[in-house]
Every structure is written in C-alpha cells, then in structure tokens.
Amino acid sequence: LKRFSLNTGEIIEVVEDAVKRFGFKGIVLQSGEDPYYGSEELLDLIKKIRENYPVFVFLSVGERDDEFYRKAFDAGAKAVLFRFETSDSSLYSKLHPHSSLKERIRYLDLFKDIGYIIASGGLIGLPGQNAESVINDFMFAKQLGCDMYSFGPFIPHPDTPLSVHNRPDAEYVLKAISVLRLIDPYGKILVTTALESINPQARRQALMGGSNSIMLNLTPKDYVGFYDIYPNRATVDVTVENQITDALQLLKSIGRAPTDLGI
16 A cells, blocks of 8 residues: 655645636545644645635544644634544444544534534444444434535455455445435535445436535546555546536536535
C-alpha cells in the first residue's frame, strides 16, 4: 500500500480549479488519521482556502483533539463528515478492538456543540450485522440530528483480515437506502462511491430510490489510484469534467436538477 499526501500547494491548486473553473460551492478535505498534517498546518490550509475562495469547507480528517475542531470551525470549516460505522457497540468492538463506539459518539456530540453541520452514517453489510442492526443505525443517525446521511456498503479489501467476508448485494443496500428515506423524508442522503463501485447503475437507482446527494472526486489523477481502500473503486479514471457531465446528464434523465454543485 503506497501512502500519499498532497502538499498545501497541490490542494490549493485543486480548490482554485474547482471554484474558478467548475463553479464548485463546497469541497471536502479528506484524509486518513495521518500526522503528515499537524493541527497548525491543517488550520493554516483552512484559513488560506476561506480567505481566497468563496467555498464551503467540509472536514473528513478523523479523530483529532477537541481543540483542533474548535479552532477549525473558527478558521472557516463549517461541516464534518464523520461516520460512526455501526451503532452496535459489540460489533464495533470486534471491528475496532483498540477503539470504542462511546468515543466515536463523543466526537459527534462535540461537533454538534461547536456548531458544525454533520454528515454521518455507517456501513451496510458488515460481518455479523443483520437487518435489524442496519435499521438501528438509521434510527441512531436520525436521533443524532445528522444534516446528511452517509451509508454505504462494506467492501472487503483482498489484503485485509476481513477479505474472507462477502460484500452485501447492491439490491440489499438500495432497499436499505429506501428505508432510510422513509425514516427521514426530508434528509440529505448521499450516494456513496462504494455503492457506485459495486453496481454501475447504483447512482441512478439510489437517486430514484431515496438518495438525493452525490459527491464528485477532485483528487488529482497522479494520486487518485493510490486511494486503494477497496477494489474497483468508481470514478478513478474519470476526469472532473466528465464527472460533472455524467452527473448533469443523469439528473436530467431522471427529471432532477442540481441545487448546489459541489455540496
């Protein structure tokens, strides 16, 4: 597995292209829980983006200290994408023996107290998970007051201990998303890249069955192939221009129109 990080200049270049060339109104700064960017470096990056571009900044940078998230909000980041993965504490402990669901939830409470817009959710089809557990996850996410739901299929990577487990059937995940729409008729429900990766028609089917939000991948082509969290990841070889064209054509074909490009 090749580790990679974009430097500040590369990220600013991506943001400038997204905002000035393509008209994006929101971007997600995403990373693993990696010390490459310390708190001060990341805060400086957020400030640079907000000082120079009229763009909404989402953070997806994992578990960092509380003070960082308070300062990041003041610096201009106003939303976080932070999944709890599963609301089943026993299952969570099996998957994360060195972490705790309680701590994960504490972060979500912290974000809410600070004032962040929160996108959260979990994985569908985890080993040991049943349909009741999935419904409990949906109810838990609604109870949290999530502004956007991010629920996608568990896709095992062949080089991990969970490789012996099967991913869920796309139809099962799509039905689950439809149930989530019934639970929250007015929420934003994301079509995850993982769902698109197991079924090329999943974006269309999900939008017809309950989802109403999509995200486009702005990672530069020199890096995008290194993001190897599961096999056959969607949009790896698709340019930003083509992603936008494909998204607009899809929305038009199902009688929809975008409200915010990039959010």
